[in-house]
Amino acid sequence: MRVMVVGGGGREHAIVKALKKSKNVTELYVLPGNGGMEEDAVCVDIGAKDLDKIVAFAVENKIEYAVVAPDDPLVLGLVDRLNEKGIPCFGPDKKAAVIEGSKAFSKDLMRRYNIPTAEYATFTDRDEAVSYLQTKSAPIVVKADGLALGKGVVIAQTTEEAVEAVNSMMRDKKFGESGSKVVIEEFLTGPEVSVLAFTDGKTVKPMVSSMDHKRALDGDKGLNTGGMGTIAPNPYYTPEIAARCMKEIFLPTIDAMNKEGRTFRGCLYFGLMLTPSGPKVIEYNCRFGDPETQVVLPLLKSDLLEVMMATTNGTLNNVEVEFEKGCACCVIMASEGYPSSYEKGFEITLGTTDGVYVAGAKKVGGKLLTNGGRVLGVTATAPTLRKAVDAAYEKVKKIEFKNAFYRRDIGQRALLAEE
Ligand code: AMP
Ligand code: GLY
Numbered sequence: 001m002r003v004m005v006v007g008g009g010g011r012e013h014a015i016v017k018a019l020k021k022s023k024n025v026t027e028l029y030v031l032p033g034n035g036g037m038e039e040d041a042v043c044v045d046i047g048a049k050d051l052d053k054i055v056a057f058a059v060e061n062k063i064e065y066a067v068v069a070p071d072d073p074l075v076l077g078l079v080d081r082l083n084e085k086g087i088p089c090f091g092p093d094k095k096a097a098v099i100e101g102s103k104a105f106s107k108d109l110m111r112r113y114n115i116p117t118a119e120y121a122t123f124t125d126r127d128e129a130v131s132y133l134q135t136k137s138a139p140i141v142v143k144a145d146g147l148a149l150g151k152g153v154v155i156a157q158t159t160e161e162a163v164e165a166v167n168s169m170m171r172d173k174k175f176g177e178s179g180s181k182v183v184i185e186e187f188l189t190g191p192e193v194s195v196l197a198f199t200d201g202k203t204v205k206p207m208v209s210s211m212d213h214k215r216a217l218d219g220d221k222g223l224n225t226g227g228m229g230t231i232a233p234n235p236y237y238t239p240e241i242a243a244r245c246m247k248e249i250f251l252p253t254i255d256a257m258n259k260e261g262r263t264f265r266g267c268l269y270f271g272l273m274l275t276p277s278g279p280k281v282i283e284y285n286c287r288f289g290d291p292e293t294q295v296v297l298p299l300l301k302s303d304l305l306e307v308m309m310a311t312t313n314g315t316l317n318n319v320e321v322e323f324e325k326g327c328a329c330c331v332i333m334a335s336e337g338y339p340s341s342y343e344k345g346f347e348i349t350l351g352t353t354d355g356v357y358v359a360g361a362k363k364v365g366g367k368l369l370t371n372g373g374r375v376l377g378v379t380a381t382a383p384t385l386r387k388a389v390d391a392a393y394e395k396v397k398k399i400e401f402k403n404a405f406y407r408r409d410i411g412q413r414a415l416l417a418e419e
Helices: 010-020 051-060 071-076 078-084 094-101 103-112 126-134 159-171 239-259 293-299 304-313 385-397 412-418
Strands: 002-007 027-032 065-068 120-123 140-144 153-156 182-186 192-199 204-206 215-217 221-224 229-232 266-275 278-285 327-335 356-358 361-364 367-370 374-382
Touching: 002 010, 002 051, 010 027, 010 293, 010 304, 010 356, 010 374, 027 051, 051 071, 051 078, 065 078, 065 304, 071 078, 071 094, 078 094, 094 103, 094 266, 094 278, 103 120, 103 182, 103 239, 103 278, 120 126, 126 159, 126 182, 140 159, 153 159, 159 182, 192 239, 192 304, 204 239, 229 293, 229 385, 239 266, 239 278, 293 327, 293 374, 327 385, 374 385, 385 412
Parallel strands: 002 027, 002 065
Antiparallel strands: 120 182, 140 153, 140 182, 192 204, 192 266, 215 221, 229 327, 266 278, 327 374, 356 374, 361 367
């Protein structure tokens, strides 16, 4: 089969590497991919938001199955556009992708269907948002309604900080139109778990759980990032909690989306917090997580294309989704300064490519150069978490580029929880 993957980061590289092992993939394209993926797929220089060009490419090249990985093209309706041309896709259509595209939509959905989440209120008027904040106590959380590259969330420690966040989103338009509506919600505490789940709109098959490390610096300090590393499985996510999440969160969400006429097919990402009063949804994403994918897919035993196609065809109940018993750890190697400003264009020396997922890099004259904030994800798998963590850091030592920056403590919190 002629398969194309839309996207160009580490998550897409992990998807590409897994699809390469699928028995029915004959040709594999990635749009745009990046210079670090050329060995694994044909990179086509078309951006993930350039819907017209993507559709034209798919038709011209007789693509038989498309995997739409990033949030933007999903929310913009790429799946609908490809389906119109008769090309089946992995990923939700535009109506279902709103579960990530609008936080106000997802919060209202959870309220209407009694899915546990933080208490909240939604505002389109700045003055009303500010008045509401005066009635609440800090810490409190302010979120831009739309997509904001994972940066539209402010955990305000004081009311003043919360007012400032509202002002920057609603008055100064820091996130453009994404901030014209804001959600203000109760601050929750507890360990966080990411659960990615395959679904065809009827059956839900969760993948192995994982833990992201969102802050830039060791000890969960510094700015929020897209994710500085992950481990799987997440030791906080016990079989009892998993069963509870299936009953109280996963199935009710699928059911709610069906009742809304927004059947979700693809990968639904549940960002959960295990609070003292039970698991609650922090956020939904309509796609694989990044860098969660870089620890989850290396543990997948089943044929990825087969599972993906089953979500499209409504036959997920009939396929096995099996994972290795072991553990995985992914350390993100970033450019010093990320998520703020950083320099790029430095040569990368890869002492290994095994388990290395290339994100912010490009090929120039045969050399691989840094070209983004998150440059690489370096993953190792092993029978135990301790061994996976050590092996990932061993691999990191074999990779060099100027201004390389990474957290030294990926997996430490999980190891403590295990003990
Ligand atoms: P989000 O983009 O919604 O996943 O938020 C980014 C991060 O902010 C999450 O991973 C949490 O660590 C934190 N966060 C979001 N909402 C809350 C909340 N209601 N209470 C506490 N922390 C939160
Ligand atoms: N790692 C979090 C996300 O993909 O949104």
